[in-house]
Amino acid sequence: MTMDAHVDLSVALGELELANPVMTASGTFASGREFAAFVDLNRLGAVVTKGVSAQPWDGNESPRIAETPSGMLNSIGLQNPGAEAFCAKDLVWLKEHAPRVPVIVNVSGHTVDEYAAVVERLDEECAVSAYEINISCPNVDEGGLAFGTSCPAAAAVVAACREVTTRPLIVKLSPNVSDIAEIARAVEAAGADAVSLINTLLGMAIDVDTRRPMLARGVGGLSGPAIRPVAVRMVWQVARAVTIPVVGMGGIMTGRDAIEFMLAGATAVAVGTANFIDPTATMRVLDGVEEYCRKHGVKRVRDLIGAVSL
Amino acid sequence: MTVSPQPVLETVRVLANERIATGVGLLTLQAPRIARSVEPGQFVHLRIGVGRTEILRRPFSVHRAVGDRIEILYQVVGAGTARLARVGPADEDLDAIGPVGHGWDVPAGTSHALLVTGGLGAAPMGMLAERLAAQGVACVVAMGAPTAERLVARELFESVARKVVLTTDDGTAGTRGLVTVATERLLAEERFDMVYACGPEGMQRAVASQAAVAGVRCQVSLERLMACGIGACLSCVVTTTNGRKRACVDGPVFYAEEVVWYASEVPPKH
Numbered sequence: 001m002t003m004d005a006h007v008d009l010s011v012a013l014g015e016l017e018l019a020n021p022v023m024t025a026s027g028t029f030a031s032g033r034e035f036a037a038f039v040d041l042n043r044l045g046a047v048v049t050k051g052v053s054a055q056p057w058d059g060n061e062s063p064r065i066a067e068t069p070s071g072m073l074n075s076i077g078l079q080n081p082g083a084e085a086f087c088a089k090d091l092v093w094l095k096e097h098a099p100r101v102p103v104i105v106n107v108s109g110h111t112v113d114e115y116a117a118v119v120e121r122l123d124e125e126c127a128v129s130a131y132e133i134n135i136s137c138p139n140v141d142e143g144g145l146a147f148g149t150s151c152p153a154a155a156a157v158v159a160a161c162r163e164v165t166t167r168p169l170i171v172k173l174s175p176n177v178s179d180i181a182e183i184a185r186a187v188e189a190a191g192a193d194a195v196s197l198i199n200t201l202l203g204m205a206i207d208v209d210t211r212r213p214m215l216a217r218g219v220g221g222l223s224g225p226a227i228r229p230v231a232v233r234m235v236w237q238v239a240r241a242v243t244i245p246v247v248g249m250g251g252i253m254t255g256r257d258a259i260e261f262m263l264a265g266a267t268a269v270a271v272g273t274a275n276f277i278d279p280t281a282t283m284r285v286l287d288g289v290e291e292y293c294r295k296h297g298v299k300r301v302r303d304l305i306g307a308v309s310l
Numbered sequence: 311m312t313v314s315p316q317p318v319l320e321t322v323r324v325l326a327n328e329r330i331a332t333g334v335g336l337l338t339l340q341a342p343r344i345a346r347s348v349e350p351g352q353f354v355h356l357r358i359g360v361g362r363t364e365i366l367r368r369p370f371s372v373h374r375a376v377g378d379r380i381e382i383l384y385q386v387v388g389a390g391t392a393r394l395a396r397v398g399p400a401d402e403d404l405d406a407i408g409p410v411g412h413g414w415d416v417p418a419g420t421s422h423a424l425l426v427t428g429g430l431g432a433a434p435m436g437m438l439a440e441r442l443a444a445q446g447v448a449c450v451v452a453m454g455a456p457t458a459e460r461l462v463a464r465e466l467f468e469s470v471a472r473k474v475v476l477t478t479d480d481g482t483a484g485t486r487g488l489v490t491v492a493t494e495r496l497l498a499e500e501r502f503d504m505v506y507a508c509g510p511e512g513m514q515r516a517v518a519s520q521a522a523v524a525g526v527r528c529q530v531s532l533e534r535l536m537a538c539g540i541g542a543c544l545s546c547v548v549t550t551t552n553g554r555k556r557a558c559v560d561g562p563v564f565y566a567e568e569v570v571w572y573a574s575e576v577p578p579k580h
């Protein structure tokens with residue numbers, strides 16, 4: 001083993017081939033534009049955009065975030081300008097500034113038809129490589145989490161999206177369930193090409209001085225290093241339950257954290273909250289993954305997938 | 311409008327960290343790239359050390375920029391600022407994203423400005439006062455604070471302004487009472503073509519309505535909880551007549567007439 005031995009970092013999510021396993025976590029990277037000053041977007045395995053809905057969504061009231069030990073709660077509520085504006089602004093920008101990076105559009109909806117409508121509209125755009133179907137947002141009243149906590153509802157969303165596209169469908173799973181493997185199997189059966197997990201854990205924080213919740217909405221989604229062990233455990237459970245690839249996320253801050261998810265069974269990983277703490281986090285994670293492989297004589301990063309020894 | 315330069319991520323060195331009043335510090339950082347490009351009213355998003363359970367950055371206005379240095383005036387209110395009060399030249403794990411945000415607008419032709427500060431609201435006004443003075447704009451500064459020693463940056467304003475009017479809650483300096491009593495009188499007695507206000511949101515709201523009555527345009531600098539600080543996460547929205555905007559990049563400075571007050575305010579502590 002030499003220090004500069006070439007490491008093959010490529011991985012595949014079904015038909016979607018990635019130059020490396022490091023992607024962005026939806027909602028923490030917008031569409032990349034704000035990070036272009038800090039990150040070489042073309043080095044990313046993929047950009048996963050913020051959630052896009054058919055019509056513009058206003059999101060929730062403020063305060064929308066609260067810092068908690070080694071993490072944060074958010075209740076942004078999927079504020080976004082809708083699919084048309086997304087195509088006109090974000091996609092056009094990405095095509096021009098990050099032409100080599102696959103774009104995965106995160107899709108949200110209140111109803112099955114809304115999800116399918118977004119996918120159908122985006123399928124007209126050649127700049128989109130795949131979809132991540134968010135059935136796990138804890139921050140909207142209808143849709144979102146409701147779909148992600150019931151096997152038939154989750155399957156219905158996936159089946160409806162499957163009907164309108166042949167592009168890869170990644171289904172984003174919620175940790176707010178008692179058996180995540182069961183939901184994963186249901187979406188696999190409905191036609192998902194991959195699953196991604198975890199979305200945020202439903203949480204709450206109260207200011208004891210004012211006796212009011214820290215978030216205007218009361219509850220929100222917990223993310224960051226605080227949730228990492230829960231996420232690793234769920235990735236491990238899901239990877240054993242399905243045959244499709246798994247994208248792992250939840251508190252990844254370093255390359256070693258990313259490797260932990262791959263050992264648990266993830267084919268690719270996503271960096272979320274870390275982007276807020278260090279806008280270059282995705283690059284650091286990518287460099288760290290490569291460094292780990294060199295140090296441990298791993299020639300192909302995909303050899304690490306599920307390689308935990310029990 | 312000032313065109314914001316692209317922010318950078320810069321490792322900063324602590325050159326000095328002095329306590330200047332009860333619970334208030336003045337931090338001098340070596341940050342050459344930020345210092346060179348920062349405009350009045352912009353801020354830095356500061357990482358105060360790594361490996362702690364408080365993971366998020368903290369936003370602070372740039373009070374002044376001199377050469378390759380920036381100055382930050384801060385008030386200790388929680389864990390992050392308590393840690394900031396303890397940092398010194400030996401700490402090597404601080405970095406800043408900056409300069410961020412849309413700062414104070416100084417339209418061509420501005421000749422008489424009223425600057426209104428409440429407490430630490432003086433922080434984003436230091437560079438502004440210097441800039442206005444350098445451009446020959448006549449400035450009146452109305453400062454409010456709980457007590458005399460908390461009239462932070464008073465000397466700076468006194469050195470560049472035509473007049474500085476002081477108010478304190480306890481009467482230890484200037485007139486006893488709220489700064490808004492002073493501004494109401496100033497707006498009635500003198501002619502201004504711009505009001506700049508920063509302080510508690512209630513104070514900014516009150517000054518904005520006084521300015522509107524006097525027919526003078528008013529800019530305010532709003533605080534919101536911020537995760538990314540660069541426009542990506544939508545944590546920091548301000549409700550405006552033009553929809554929801556991001557305090558971090560569309561603000562923190564807004565024209566008051568655009569702000570829908572109360573709608574997105576950070577609830578005051580206690």
Ligand SMILES: Cc1cc2nc3c(=O)[nH]c(=O)nc-3n(C[C@H](O)[C@H](O)[C@H](O)COP(=O)(O)OP(=O)(O)OC[C@H]3O[C@@H](n4cnc5c(N)ncnc54)[C@H](O)[C@@H]3O)c2cc1C
Nearest residue numbers: 368369370371383384385388389390391433533534535562
């Ligand atoms: C654009 C901008 C400029 C600012 N400039 C200054 C300045 O020049 N001097 C100064 O003393 N303070 C300034 N503040 C406020 C400062 O950011 C907070 O006081 C600080 O983040 C509190 O951190 P903490 O850990 O001590 O408090 P905690 O209450 O423990 O913080 C908990 C969380 O809430 C956030 N938070 C708490 N209060 C505020 C607040 N008022 N605004 C935004 N986030 C808050 C923290 O960042 C953290 O995420 C500014 C805020 C903004 C948005």
Ligand SMILES: Cc1cc2nc3c(=O)[nH]c(=O)nc-3n(C[C@H](O)[C@H](O)[C@H](O)COP(=O)(O)O)c2cc1C
Nearest residue numbers: 025026027051074134198199223224250251272273
């Ligand atoms: C501010 C914020 C916004 C988010 N928005 C979305 C979203 O729009 N769609 C989605 O599927 N997940 C969203 N998420 C969840 C993240 O993509 C990710 O699943 C989760 O935060 C766990 O990863 P992390 O700990 O690395 O942040 C959001 C998370 C945060 C913190």
Ligand code: FES
Nearest residue numbers: 539541543544558
């Ligand atoms: S703090 Fe993230 S958008 Fe303003």
